[in-house]
Amino acid sequence: MHLDDRLQALADFVPEGSRAADIGTDHGYLAVALIQQGKSSFVVAGDKNRGPYEAARRTVRENVLEEEQVSVRLGDGLAVLQPGEVDTVCIAGMGGVLMTAILESSPSITAELKTLILQPMNGAMELRGWLYDHAWHIVDESLVIDDGRIYEIIKAERGSRKKPSGLDLLVGPKLWRKKPPLLKHHIEALLFQQRRILNGMEKSDRAKGDKRFGQVKRRVKALEERLKW
Template sequence: MVEILEGSPDVVETLDALILQPQSAAPELRRWIYRKHWHIEDESLVLDDGRIYEIIMAKRGRRKMPEQLMLEIGPVLWQKKPPLLRHHIEALLFQERRVAAGMEKSDAAKKSKKYQVVIRHIKELGEHLSW
């Protein structure tokens, strides 16, 4: 999605709002939004056929970049805490646990800094399951 937006700067310049539904890489899209002097005005989660979809509405205007974990969860989603938020965070946790499980098959990987980052990330996401 970032590539599409970057590939059409003349079109993006004419817009006052963006309604985006990333299929993947939502944290990178959220980061792009803030770097390009937009901000996330609203976010929603939709469940369709067992899959959660994120919908992001961005508007022009510079705001402070959210911390990395909020770029992953969705800063407005975290504020609003919609019913599907727990399912969304659990899906993020599932992905990270799969990465950790793969790394745990290798002693070298388990000793790596990347493994420690993944384990820390799992802990942080888990802490956001309760509110």
């Protein structure tokens, strides 16, 4: 199974020998590839919608895999899992806030997990903050460009650590430390977003009087400084 660059970046972060789940599996490509690449011994491919569920079942059949290797399940979030059934969960292609809601909605499942591989479409800052507030910490991050868009991939493991600064939560603490080739493009995209927010707030006297206005101004300046490294 050939994966696009985004999904392969997720697969690269999955620990060798893990028992994994791909939540919101869509066509089941990641789940199948984890078995074929020898990353996981067992994968649950879960999706809450009937169409993707059926598509994932076809992908598994076409790749001649057994239920004992990839179990395709219809259900919402982590509800497709039993406590302790897997040690690693991958969630990709949805907002960071929705990811936190999924993790919070099944505490008995989340409590047994060791590793999270997350690819938020937005809300990455809020997601990173949630991880540190709930006894997770980020051990690695990567950036990948696929179809003209930059994606952030986050690998988190169980264990409390000091929470990074707000700017590091926005940029990515491990990304800033590693400084991968796409980092400047990533910061430029974040800067564009923050400037757009600032420009909108500047049109309203009420917004300019809110403390968030000052926070956004400082964030814009800090991002501009980071581009100078």
